[in-house]
Amino acid sequence: MPSHVWNGDDAPPNIHDVYDYIDRELKTLKTKLITKIEKQFFGGIEAIQFLIHIEEIFKSKHRIKRVKSLIPRISGWAELDLFTRTCYEVRRPGGGRDAGFTKDIQTFNAAFQRGIKSLTDLQDELKDLYCVVQTFCRNYQSLEGEFDLKWARETNLELKSAMRGIETLLEEAEEGVNIKLFSSDKFSLEVAETCDTKRYPVLRLFPDLFQKFHFSFHLIGKWRANDQIYLEDIQFKLIKTKRLQRLKHEEYNTLEIEHANLLSIIVEKRVRVKCREIRDRIKNLDQEITKLAGLKRSMMLEKSQTESDIQERKRHLFMNKNVTDIINSKDLDNILGVKKDIEILSKKLKSLNKSLKLNENDLVAKEKEKVALDTDYEDMRKSVSRSNQLAFERTELSKEISIINEKIQELEAIFYRKTDRNKLSQAFEDMKYPAGDDEE
Structure with a gap:
């Protein structure tokens, strides 16, 4: 007792x-x-x-x-x-x-x-x-x-x-x-x-x-x-609301850390500029790749045609070489001309093969650059989008926390009115000496 x-x-x-x-x-x-x-x-x-x-x-x-x-x-x-x-x-x-x-x-x-x-x-x-x-x-x-x-x-x-x-x-x-x-x-x-x-x-x-x-x-x-x-209901709701407040604060802190880490990697203004630069570079690369691909197709056709001409000239030359009985000056000129054509076409073919190799290397390099830029651009775009989402979520969460804080203050005020010793003393005084009673 x-x-x-x-x-x-x-x-x-x-x-x-x-x-x-x-x-x-x-x-x-x-x-x-x-x-x-x-x-x-x-x-x-x-x-x-x-x-x-x-x-x-x-x-x-x-x-x-x-x-x-x-x-x-x-x-x-x-x-x-x-x-x-x-x-x-x-x-x-x-x-x-x-x-x-x-x-x-x-x-x-x-x-x-x-x-x-x-x-x-x-x-x-x-x-x-x-x-x-x-x-x-x-x-x-x-x-x-x-x-x-x-x-x-x-x-x-x-x-x-x-x-x-x-x-x-x-x-x-x-x-x-x-x-x-x-x-x-x-x-x-x-x-x-x-x-x-x-x-x-x-x-x-x-x-x-x-x-x-x-x-x-x-x-x-x-x-x-x-x-x-x-x-007891007030106490229970107060405990429950404070628990919710703690969870919301933890959630807010997690978002804040994630957002801070994201912003430390990307400064938003520079990211937007970089995105525009990447976008323009990708556009130029697309044009260059298209141009190189067209040039490659033309060169391949020319190479194919040159190879065909060389084969035709060689076939003609070999046919003339078999005719050894009668060689006059005119036939000799024709044979020499064919040989000259073959030499010219061979040089041209060699030049085409070299150009095609350069074209191939350039095309592969630009395609790799485009793939890398596409990846970078997508990553940056997602980063900006996530950053905006995190900023929105933090704002909304901040509003929720503010409402919860007000609710806790209100519940604490009610609980305080009913349980605080000073409040109880004041209520006792008001009960013993109500307002309006004559004082001696």
């Missing part, structure tokens, strides 16, 4: 001490109502049987014309007291039963007065407890409306209504109770259905008051229990 238990005389150290105090006080009030006030009023007899017995006494005494004409209806203590005194003064001759009824009615009258006093004191204690609950079990809605606080409004309205009913019934208990103030369910209704409570409202008064007190105790207990659940 803790060394210090809050008793309501000073500011509470924490909200859980307030909960414990409410539980203890509520239990004390319930015990007082059940074991003292109710038991004393009904005299240890079953409630309905007790009320039926009292009703029988009322009806028996009303058989005396003087009593009935003087007090036809018993709706409050004043009429009950007058009824009791009148019955005592007007005795029917003989009969132990009548004497016993007179004694019972006197006992009921005394129990009635004692019960009103006890319930009035209990009402004051109930008001004090209600003040504690209303002060410390307050509810605060978040901006997002996360908490369903409909129960709090409904419970408070029901409790105020029940307490007003108790106050009004106790105020009217002396002069006469308006039966419209009685509850229309449970124990009070059972009494109304069993006894003639229209003629004798005093029979229903205490059962109805007892019911209203029990209902008020139930509502205070419900309010206190729901407030603790509400506080």
Whole structure:
């Protein structure tokens, strides 16, 4: 057991001490109502049987014309007291039963007065407890409306209504109770259905008051229990939101590192310029490659034609060499001319082969350069695109983190209002000395 238990005389150290105090006080009030006030009023007899017995006494005494004409209806203590005194003064001759009824009615009258006093004191204690609950079990809605606080409004309205009913019934208990103030369910209704409570409202008064007190105790207990659940919900949402905040911060830091690494490799302005240069170079390479490929095709055709001409010349030369019988000057000139053509064509073929090799090398080199530039360009394009995406994701994540931070601040503010010792002390002072009270 803790060394210090809050008793309501000073500011509470924490909200859980307030909960414990409410539980203890509520239990004390319930015990007082059940074991003292109710038991004393009904005299240890079953409630309905007790009320039926009292009703029988009322009806028996009303058989005396003087009593009935003087007090036809018993709706409050004043009429009950007058009824009791009148019955005592007007005795029917003989009969132990009548004497016993007179004694019972006197006992009921005394129990009635004692019960009103006890319930009035209990009402004051109930008001004090209600003040504690209303002060410390307050509810605060978040901006997002996360908490369903409909129960709090409904419970408070029901409790105020029940307490007003108790106050009004106790105020009217002396002069006469308006039966419209009685509850229309449970124990009070059972009494109304069993006894003639229209003629004798005093029979229903205490059962109805007892019911209203029990209902008020139930509502205070419900309010206190729901407030603790509400506080635990705030704690849970606070923990959950802080966990989300941590995860979002980790995600943001990861993006920030990735973006920083990317930007350290590429400075965006230089990348864009480099991209344009690469694009232009690729375009020029495409044109040069196309031109070289066309030149290669032309040279290949020319080479093929030259090779064909050389073969034709050689064939012609060999045919002339076989004719050895008659060699005149004209034939010799033809043979020499063919040889000359073959030499020229061979030189041309050699030159073409050399040019083709150079062309082939140049074409391969430019194609390799184009492939490398294509790869570089695609890498840079992807880098810029990824950089833009990372910048966007960081911006959106930053907005999410900002919203989460605001939510945490709001939840912490609510939790702080309900649990901070200084706030509890201020609430206690406001409860003890409400605004508007005269200061001495």
